[in-house]
Amino acid sequence: MQTILVCDDDREIVEAIDIYLQQEGFQVLKAYDGEEALSVLKEKTVHLLIMDVMMPKLDGIRATLKIREESSIPIIILSAKTEDSDKILGLNIGADDYVEKPFNPLELVARVKSQLRRYTQLGNVAESGASVYTVGGLAIDDDLKEVTVDGEIVKLTPIEYNILLLLVKNQGKVFSINQIYESIWNEDAIGADNTVAVHIRHIREKIEINPKEPRYLKVVWGVGYKVERN
Numbered sequence: 001m002q003t004i005l006v007c008d009d010d011r012e013i014v015e016a017i018d019i020y021l022q023q024e025g026f027q028v029l030k031a032y033d034g035e036e037a038l039s040v041l042k043e044k045t046v047h048l049l050i051m052d053v054m055m056p057k058l059d060g061i062r063a064t065l066k067i068r069e070e071s072s073i074p075i076i077i078l079s080a081k082t083e084d085s086d087k088i089l090g091l092n093i094g095a096d097d098y099v100e101k102p103f104n105p106l107e108l109v110a111r112v113k114s115q116l117r118r119y120t121q122l123g124n125v126a127e128s129g130a131s132v133y134t135v136g137g138l139a140i141d142d143d144l145k146e147v148t149v150d151g152e153i154v155k156l157t158p159i160e161y162n163i164l165l166l167l168v169k170n171q172g173k174v175f176s177i178n179q180i181y182e183s184i185w186n187e188d189a190i191g192a193d194n195t196v197a198v199h200i201r202h203i204r205e206k207i208e209i210n211p212k213e214p215r216y217l218k219v220v221w222g223v224g225y226k227v228e229r230n
Contacts, residue, residue: 002116005040007031007060008052008078013101017050020105021112034058038066046073048116050108053079053090061093068094072157074115078103091198096159098195114186118158133168135227138207138216140168147207154206159184163196164203167217167227176224200225 031037035058053060077090080101131142137150178189204211
């Protein structure tokens, strides 16, 4: 049974999410501020975290930053704010997805399942033979789910890994933002521009010596992104 940690200072919201997740067979742990969430994560095995932004003691932004220092578990941010800048901030600090309040509980559950599928696939060893993709000094071992640059291991989130794998497996092919979003998120690319751009920037910061002059992940202006062929 997979365990979801729900963290929000609004106890009614936590209880409502708890009901829907338990109906889908998940075990639910609860926290009501960022500090409590960090304590739970240290003591329990958690497969995904749903966390509000505005909370006492330690808000969701700072809590996510601390979590990302040690863990790549999927994080879904909740916030009553609807501005694009807030969504981008959530993604910038390492969140995998963002849901605006008020939200449809069924949509939230669907997003939880989607993130868990990606995370599980990232952690599983493939049954087939070795699948290593290289371009220059960049290598992806898809059996080990490991990315290295010039021999050094690079730590990516599940979403970042899947985006990079998509582009590296299709070297030379240009993918539009909508194509990337629909391939990775498996949903219609509505308002996908900022979401994809933030993850692309994170990938570049991790794999490029100079993200402003990338060797691997190139932008094709007005079209999309690609990884150059060897």
